[in-house]
Amino acid sequence: MILIIDDEYDFAENLKKELEKYYTENEKIEILTGFDTIFLANNNIETLFLDIELGSQNGIDLAVEYYRYNQCDNAPDIVFVSSHDNYVHHSFVAMPLYFIRKEKLIPDLKECMQLLKKVKSERKMEVTIQNERIKLANVLYIESNKNNVYYVFLNRKKLKMRTTLRKIEKELINYNFIRCHASFVVNMSQIRKVTSDFIFLDKDEKIPIGEKYYMNFLDKYADYKFRKK
Template sequence: MINICLCDDDLNYLNYYSTKINELADIYHIPIMMETYTSGESLTFELEDNPNRIDIVIIDIIMKKLNGIEAGQLLRKFGYTGIIIFLTSSKEYALDSFSVEPFNYLIKDLRDEEQLKGTFLRAMMEVEKKRKKSIMISSKQTNKLIKLDNILYIESIGKKVILYNLSGEKEELNTTLNSLAEKINEYGFIRCHKSYIVNTTYISSFNKSECSLKQGITIPIGRKYSSTFKENYLKNELDHILL
């Protein structure tokens, strides 16, 4: 099941896109669950505690009080890592929405069904790809499936490896940082220190000695890794764009 939120304060557009998206889901046999909201305030209030229960947010940019870009920024602040698609009457807001990292824009006035279909199908593929972003960690005691999207960074303390996620929770694994690094390197994780691995999705800035994550956490960059960190980060970003 793919969970979608649709938010627009114009009921005509809300009904139009709700109907068309459900029609596309039926045509392509994609199970979806849709929630609709008529304000950015109601959407962000509902998702504040658990934003990642939703896979795709489709939201109008121009709304009263809290507009779509502001709502998107709040969702990212809450830790939302899913897809955001903006509904807009003009692409003039594209630069303003950069911080939200939108997946695409749908031009409302055109009601372009081909554009909607293409965006919908690409978004479905992206959701499925994200859901496969997990690894199995095996030990003598147990096998554990680890979902990687919500992991901020990983730390090695003694003989334990600790995963820190977006909600501030942590999980201990019986493995080594070296073996884990090999498994998750292809998913956008970079070794920055003998004791740390960071998720590039959440990097806001870095210099030669430390890396700042979007959640206000600072991770040290070891001298051994300093020269390759920038190279690996840029390579990962380029690979992501090309995909």
């Protein structure tokens, strides 16, 4: 399901009509005028188009709170919608996929849908490790230990491979993986928060950032977060 949450119903209807140009008739598009956590919990939401200003509520805060208490592998992609450009940088605390300006709906939505298509394709990418096919989207990070590397997955399962982290880094550089430490390569799509010393992943698991890699990591991660297509 595609869900629109916006207290400006006329705009929500207009957004729905535009979305129908990109989705098939089999894809259900629903509209809510308020943030309903029960509805979200009981429906499989693929993408959520969320207005930042919902009456007295703030969509960014609602999204952050929702993810804090509802961590799950199939959480919806969030696309923030607003009449105010100044919200764009503040919105990244909630890890949205995109930010649509209401006055630029048509061009912004076009770029958003191109990005959604690319992200969906990336999530299907697979590699073979120890004769086992795995989805790269399910990898949290990769850690080296002597002559072995360990793929660590969302379910904390580990797969060992006899190779070097440098080789893995080169192989995965185009798949949103980035070297952040002498012993770690991280999946940027799984990052929840970054500090000067650590990268926080799902359920507050953290891995260190090496001083040698810090600036390059920040540059690449910024490119990833602010990418257009």
